[in-house]
Each structure stands twice: as structure tokens, then as C-alpha cells.
Amino acid sequence: MLLKELRFRVMPPECNPSSQKLNAIAELQESIEEVFPYLNGLIKGCLYNPDSKILSFKKDGRLITLQPHQIAVTKLNDKQEAEKVFHWLKELINVTYEGRETLKVDYQGREPIKVLDIFKLLPGTNCRKCGEPTCMAFAAKLQQDELPIVKCPPLFNDPFREKRERLLSLLKEAGYEMP
Numbered sequence: 001m002l003l004k005e006l007r008f009r010v011m012p013p014e015c016n017p018s019s020q021k022l023n024a025i026a027e028l029q030e031s032i033e034e035v036f037p038y039l040n041g042l043i044k045g046c047l048y049n050p051d052s053k054i055l056s057f058k059k060d061g062r063l064i065t066l067q068p069h070q071i072a073v074t075k076l077n078d079k080q081e082a083e084k085v086f087h088w089l090k091e092l093i094n095v096t097y098e099g100r101e102t103l104k105v106d107y108q109g110r111e112p113i114k115v116l117d118i119f120k121l122l123p124g125t126n127c128r129k130c131g132e133p134t135c136m137a138f139a140a141k142l143q144q145d146e147l148p149i150v151k152c153p154p155l156f157n158d159p160f161r162e163k164r165e166r167l168l169s170l171l172k173e174a175g176y177e178m179p
């Protein structure tokens, strides 16, 4: 077993202290770094930076970030939910570690989607139907997972079908939740 004990603390997000959602952080005694290349091969849409030893992925709308001695999880409803998510993560890390000889290793790093790449696939009309002042502002919120793609109604009109399909595919590859 790689990860024997996992204790965490919950806190409001630093960037939005009044948010109803919570973040949680676990500091780890053991390093879990060894399992990162296996998780990178296993989890679709993983972002992995082997140089900085950070691996992150999205699950159920939450961002999960692993570092050798730390695990951070965002957008939790309460402590009970945090317990379930950390229990699942502990299982995932230990099962992956124990089965590593049968798993594919992937050391290839992937970067997060860039706001500009999202922006290029939006209609670009700045019509404000999404509630944002510009398409660029919407792209930034979509990249941060603060708004879903469906909040841009024009994108779902026929003239933008090709852009929509490319953007949906880009987001899906990166592990975003799809409408």
C-alpha cells in the first residue's frame, strides 16, 4: 500500500471566501509521486507536468490536484462529501500502485487548455447572451469551469456547428463535464 493514511482539512476557496462550496487539502506523509505516470496513462484528460511533479484531473466537476506530498480537491459541498472523495482517491492511488506492473506508463506532459484556444472556437460576436461582456470573458470562465458551454446559446445554432463540435471535443479531451 502506497498511501496508508490520508487526513484532510476543508476551507472556503481563497479566491471566493463567500462561496457555498469548499476546498480540501490533504498533506501526505508518504510521497505518491511514483504513481503519477500510471495515473496519467489511466485517467482521460489528465494534465501532467513531470518537471514540476503535478498531476491534475477533473471528476464530477471538481478539480483534483496531486503533488508528491499533497492532494487538493475543489468544489465540495461539505465534509462528508470530502470524506467520500478522499476515500475514493486513496483507493485509486493504492489500486493503481499495486497494479502498476500491468499498467501503461505515460510520462508525457499535457498543458491545460488555453483561454485563447477556447475563444477562437466561440462565435466571437460579443452578444452578451451568456451574461458576460465579451466572448473572451466567457472563454476565461469556461476554462476555469465557472460557466458551462451551454450558456453560449449562439454556439448551438447551425452556423457555428463546426466550431461547437471542435470546442466540445477539446473540452471533453481535457476532462470537462459535457452537457
Ligand code: SF4
Pocket (backbone or CB within 6 Å): 122, 123, 124, 125, 126, 127, 128, 129, 130, 131, 132, 133, 134, 135, 138, 139, 151, 152, 153, 154, 155
Ligand atoms: S453568448 Fe456566446 S457569442 Fe455571445 S458573448 Fe457570450 S460567448 Fe460570445
